[in-house]
Amino acid sequence: MYMKTNPLAQEPSIIAGGCWEDNGQEIKLGVPKEYSFAENLRYLSKSPNECLFQIKDQKIYRALAIEDETPILEISMEHERVLTIRFLAGTAPTRQSVRLEVARYVSEWFDLETDLLPFYALAQSDVLLQRAVESFYGLRMIGIPDFFEAICWGIIGQQINLPFAYTLKRRLVESYGRRVHGDGTDYWLFPTPQAIAALSVHDLAGLQMTTRKSEYLIGVAQLIVAGRLSKELLSGAEEKQAEKMLTSIRGIGPWTANYVLMRCLHVPSAFPIDDVGLHNAIKYVLGTDQKPTKEEIRQFALPWKNWESYATFYLWRFLY
Structure with a gap:
């Protein structure tokens, strides 16, 4: 198996690569020496049509849905080797377990556990x-921690240019995702598998999604809802087995499978x-x-x- 051991699972309070400090209203997350916030920010800024996060004044803003809470994050790097994750007013998770999941998400998003030396x-x-x-020294494999989102992005991006792929993603998100309002700004959450599984091909036609891509997205969503496909299932498999499991699904070829393994499961x-x-x-x-x-x-x-x-x-x- 290739799944990494996450040091955040042990809930340390010392700042070190991948460790966190929980202050309730904010989290301090340690980063490795070979990490450049500026370089990763430049990567994240490459598409003006990104809909799942925003970048303002060298800070990243996004909403997350964790358990029954929806914190809105402000991520910045005010001190060397420490990311600061603040929660916008009124959205700080009430439970430490949820704040830990926030720290895990950000750590996985920026692949902070990998030694790049x-x-x-x-x-x-x-x-x-x-x-x-x-x-691009200090650039990390910017991940897509949400498994369904990663597969959808891989399918959406098949055989079209990147700007149009972002347009299709935005249409999908704003039609079937969830909008969260905070601090005078709207933030979007990617649609759940349950939301997409309930759709028909006709529902997605208005987004200019091809019939086949619509079928692929709905089919993958239905597999996840039925419990036949999951990130945990793939994480517990050998790499070739995981790739074979993905390519056995209609609409997922070797390119999409390897893309998901790269961006979601961080398979080296x-x-x-x-x-x-x-x-x-x-x-x-x-x-x-x-x-x-x-x-x-x-x-x-x-x-x-x-x-x-x-x-x-x-x-x-x-x-x-």
Whole structure:
């Protein structure tokens, strides 16, 4: 199994990489030395059409639904190696268990548990990664902790450009998600599997979602609602088994499966080798107009063993 042990589960009060300090109205979350809030903020700012969080004055704002509470977070980095998570007025969770889940979510979102030093060491002599690491040092694999959201985003993004994918996501969220109002601003929560499972293809047609994508989204939602698919189920499987479980689902091919394994389960060796963005990034770094063959990509990736997902993510960053 490849699921990481989360140090937050032990509820420490010392500030260190991945540890937290709970002050009720705010949480202090330790980050590793190889973490750049500015670099991650630049990544998160890449789409002006993002609907699930907002960035203002170098701070990130988003709502989370945890148990029966809906805290609205303000995330900033006021001191070196410490993220500050404040709760907007009136939304601070009343239970420490919920605040712990908030800390876990943010830790997973920014992949704070991964030690990037081995990746940076191998990149120093790598023809493709050396420039990427120099350009984006401190960037983390920005995760999608919500399993249903991650699968939906993978399906929505199939065979369309990124701006239109964000437009479709916004339409889906604002039609079937939940709006939370706080501090004079509206925040959106991604639709639940239960909400999408109850829809018909006709319901999604108005969003300009294709018939097939609509069928895929509804089908995945129904599997999750029925208990036949879950993040926990995949986390308990070997990587190839998890990929096979995903690709057995209608609408999920190898690209979508590896995308979910990368962004949601943080599987280090997940590798969407057929990704057009990866091919274009390699062309960009090498300064060539010729698309790399799959065998050439495999040769490039030989030194990346167990870092394929990070290598892909860093190369994508040249384009997105």
